[in-house]
Amino acid sequence: MKKTLIFFLIIILTACSNKIATVNPEKTLPVETNEVLSSYPYPLVKWNNVFYSLTTEENIEVNEPIGEISNYSNDDTNKGSTPDNSSNFYQKGTKLWSIKDFDTNEAIAVEYEPNKYVKAVLDQVDK
Structure with missing residues (x-):
């Protein structure tokens, strides 16, 4: 016993x-x-096969719409297969904009509320 x-x-x-x-x-x-093995280390957006990391910069002047988030996922187990127009933070339908005086290969804007934008800067190219 x-x-x-x-x-x-x-x-x-x-x-x-x-x-x-x-x-x-x-x-x-x-x-x-004891570390968590899933979850990206920071918010990301993937547009035009490029990853952008979100900043806290909000006072930006947008130029024109360039797309929207069509896929939301926080599963980072296979970052290389992340579809285009994706985010691990913003939901499907979130609008993406070009920023005045910036090339979209450097930075884009994410419209997180109507007429409120946050800057996302180049993180890495998805190969």
């Missing part, structure tokens, strides 16, 4: 652990970590 009780306690304690096993790329052995 004691052995059964000890066995169940061990199972319960290991199942309730908040440690996550990950693979150490140098040794391919599991390592324990």
